[in-house]
Amino acid sequence: MIIGGALLVGATVVILGGCLLLILAVVAVRARRHSRTQRDEMLLSPLRRPLITVASGEDDDGAAAEQLTWAAGVSRAVLDRNIVELLTKIRGVPAEQLVHVLEVHGAVDAAVAEMSSRSAVKRARAAQLLGLARAGQTVPLLIDALGDEAVEVRNSAAYALGLIGDPAAAGPVLAAIGAPDRGLPAATAAEALQSMGVGISEVLRDGMADPNARTRMVAAHLSGERSFTRGLPELRGLLDADPDLTVRETSASAIGRLGRREDVGILVRHTVPSEPLELRRACVIALGDLGEAEAIPALAVLLDDSDPRLAELAATALLSMGPGGRDALAGHENDPAVRSARLLASLQKASA
C-alpha cells in the first residue's frame, strides 16, 4: 500500500517536472524568436524607408535602390531575407529592382552555392530564392533539384520553376511526378505547370501516354484547364480505355471543358449503368459543361436513374442547356432530383 502510494507520488512528480521543462522550453524558444525579431527590426530600421520606396515603385531616380545595395554584414542578411519575403507579395518593375539589389549583394550566387548544401532546409530556401529572383540561368540546376532526396527541396524547385515559367522545364516537372520513391506531389507539379505558358501543350500530350497514372491525370487535367484542344484525341483515348478510374474521370471533365459537338457520343457512352458510378457522374457533369443540345435525350433518360445524385446531376445539366434542356424536364417537376437541381441553380444565381 505504502509502496503503491510512493510510486504514485513519484510518477506525479516526474510528470509535473516534465510539464515544467516543456513550458520552460516553449518560453525560451519564444523569447529567443522575439529577441531575434526585435534585432532584425532594429537592423532593418534605417533601410526600411528606401526598401518601401523601391517596393512601392516610387524610386524614380534609383537612389533608394542604390542605398539598399550599400547594406553590409548582418544588416545585408536581414535585408535580403526581407526582400525575398517582399518578392512573394509584389511584381512588376519594383520586384525587378529588388532582384537587382539581391544580385548586387551576391544573394543569387550564394543561393546557387547553397543548392549543394547538406541541409535540406538551406537547399529548399535557395531554390525558392532562385525562383523569386526569376533566375532563368539556374533552370538546369532547379531541374536537377526535382530529384532531390528531400521532398521540401523537390517542392521548392518545382515552385521556383513555375515562377521562372520556362516551358523547357515542363517535361522534367511532369516526369518528376512519377519518379520512383522521390515523386513530386501532383498538386505541386500542376501549379508549377500552370505558370508555364502555351509552350507546354506538346509536353502535356506526351504526358497523357506516361506509364504513371498520376502523371497522366495531371496532364489530362491541365489540358482541360488550359484549353489545349490539340490534346483532345489523347483525352478521348484515356476516357475510353485508361486502366485508372481517376484518369478516366479527369479526362471526362477535360473533354467537358474543351470538347466539341462530336464528343457528346463518347461522353454519353460512359454514362450507361455498366460503367463505374464515379465515371458516369463525371460524364454527366461534362455533358452539362459541353452544353450541346445533342446530349439532351440521353440526359433526360438519366433523370430516372437509380442513383439519386446522378439524376440530380442530369437535371442540373439540362437546366444549364437553355429552353431545350428545360423542356426535357417536363413531367419530372416533382422529382426530388429536379427540385434539388432547381434549388441549387436558384441559390447559385442569387449568390452570383
Next chain:
Amino acid sequence: MSAPAGDPDASPVRVLVADDDADIRDLVEFKLTQAGYAVEAVSDGISAWEAFAANPPQLAVLDVMMPGLSGIDVLRKIRESEFSTVPVLLLSAKSRDSDVDTGFAVGADDYVIKPFSPRELLHRVNGMLARAR
C-alpha cells in the same frame, strides 16, 4: 504622380488601407500618399471597421485574410451601413475563381491578387474614384 484631386486647394481624398502584413500596409500607404491621397492604415479587420465607421473614407483597400474580422466581413458591414456606396478594393493572396467570385458577390468594386503591381493598384484606385465622382 500628380495629386488625384483636380483642385489643388481641395482636401485630399481619404483612403482607408487595412492589411495585417506590415510590408503591404506600408508600401500601399506610401504609394497612395505619394499620389496625393490621405491614407489611414490599420492592421486588422476590427480596427478597419472602427476606422471606417468613425470617419468614412472615400475608398477602402482591404486585405481579405485579416485577424478579427476578415476583409469580406468588413466589406459586408460596409455594404450594410449608411455609407454602403463607398468603393472597396479587395487585395488578397486568395486567387481561385471562387475566392474572386465571393469578393464580388459580397460587393467589392475590384479585386487585386497578390503578388500585385503597386503601379497597377494605384491605377485601379484612381479609376474607381473617378467613376465614383
